[in-house]
Amino acid sequence: MTDSQPDVPRSSRRHLTFAVSTLLTALLLAALMWVPAPYVVRTPGPTKDVLSEVNSQPLITISDEESYDPSGQLLLTTVGVQGGPAANVSFAQVLMGWLDSDRAVYPVETVYPPESTQEEIETVNNALMVTSQENATYAALTELDYTVPMTLTVQEVLDESQAHDVVRSGDVLVSLNGQAIDTYATLVSQLDAVTPGEAVTLEVMREGELAEVSVTTIGSQDSSGARLGLTIDIGFDFPFDVGIAIDNIGGPSAGMIFALGIMDMLTEADELDGAVVAGTGTIDTEGNVGPIGGIRQKLHGAKRDGAEWFLAPASNCDEVVGHTPEGLDVIAVETLSDAWTAVQAIGSGDTDDLARCS
Incomplete structure (x- = not known):
């Protein structure tokens, strides 16, 4: 007499096969989520008040010339970057970037030059930051009628x-x-x-x-x-020393805010009158405000850190419209003079005539 195994119903075998297949698919998808992806994810970065201190040191220092302590805040804004030559992002991070309106996803080759190293990128960004600070100082002083050979x-x-x-x-x-x-x-x-x-x-x-x-x-x-x-x-040949001390931030996009901070500290009037104003934009020696990248992430970072006003390059306004966080008023500026007028208007509460990104 031989032993026999009970027959397994076909429906049960199908259910078992389906369950195993589902499990394997889920495991495969989970594994793929952590595979490096050829993308860069931009996120809202930290902000810094250029009128305050960083690591117990004033971010902007003015020597051999009278300066004043403003009551408001001027926030430079930054973009956090995941991915690039230094580190890959996973498909999970890319998926989060696609689903989160505060973030943006770009193919890595559209953000970084091909074959560039992290060291090369940092060298370029540091050089751009130094140039930005010099241009900001020159533009600020000449806007205030100082002579700068x-x-x-x-x-x-x-x-x-x-x-x-x-x-x-x-x-x-x-x-x-x-x-x-x-x-x-x-x-x-x-x-x-x-x-x-x-x-x-x-x-x-x-x-x-x-x-x-x-x-x-x-x-x-x-x-x-x-x-x-x-x-x-x-x-x-600056008539007095202006120092800007900031670490771990590169590139030229803080130029306009640096210039406004210098101007605010050199003028006795309290232009901001307690207002929290954020902004971004390159600056050249003629005081022209230029476009930057990551404007949408900077808007969200500014709102997160308490800003009610944002000064944006007019040439970036097409990226701003429809993407402004609630409660943040975005002013379009083309020159340092425009930005300075906006700061004074915000502090005085007379903002009806300011140009908006709309």
């Missing part, structure tokens, strides 16, 4: 330039066609009036002596005017 020193003669063997690294530009070169904007304006290919007379200070040279100009991709084909190092 500027020097333009030749760094390099580019391959395409016609100035080889004529202009040297270290030459300081003095005049072009007899007109003094006192700012970089002056140089660009003078060259914009020259037809590419036309020769110009350039006066330079070389090893302590004036030298006059003739340079045949070249064309430019971004202008109909002429260019010299030189890289220029811009130096400033």
Whole structure:
């Protein structure tokens, strides 16, 4: 007599197969969620009040000139970045980025140059931050009518330039066609009036002596005017020392807020009158406010940290409309003068005439 196993009903076998398949699929999906993904996730980053202290040290210091303690806050805003050369993000993080309106997901190649290392990115961002601080100081002081001499020193003669063997690294530009070169904007304006290919007379200070040279100009991709084909190092002779101390933040996007902070500290009036204003935007030596990345994340970071007002580059307004957190009023600015007018209007409560991102 032989033993026999009881038959398992077909429906039970199907249920068992389905359960095992479901379990394996779930495990596979769970594993895939932690596989590195070729994306970058941007999140709202921390904010810093440029009128306050960081690590018990003032973020902005002014030496040898009278300064004042404002009552409000000017928040520079940042973007947190997950992914990139330093670390990969998982598909779980990417999925969260897609589902969370405060975040944004981008293919990694659209954010970082191909083959770039984290060290290279940090070097570039640190250099941009230094330039941003210098530009902010210059723009703030000149907006307040301080005189700040500027020097333009030749760094390099580019391959395409016609100035080889004529202009040297270290030459300081003095005049072009007899007109003094006192700012970089002056140089660009003078060259914009020259037809590419036309020769110009350039006066330079070389090893302590004036030298006059003739340079045949070249064309430019971004202008109909002429260019010299030189890289220029811009130096400033500030009338007093302005220091900006901030770590772990790079890039140029805090320039406008730095400039406003310097202006607020140098003016006796309490322009903010206790208001909390956040903002972002690059600044050049002419006081022009330029666009930045991650504006939507910066809006949410500002609202999270108590701001009721946000100063945004007018060129970023198309990204702002429809994505502003409730309770945050976004003002569009094109220049440092616009931003300073907005700060004064906010402090006085007279904001009806300010331009909004709408």
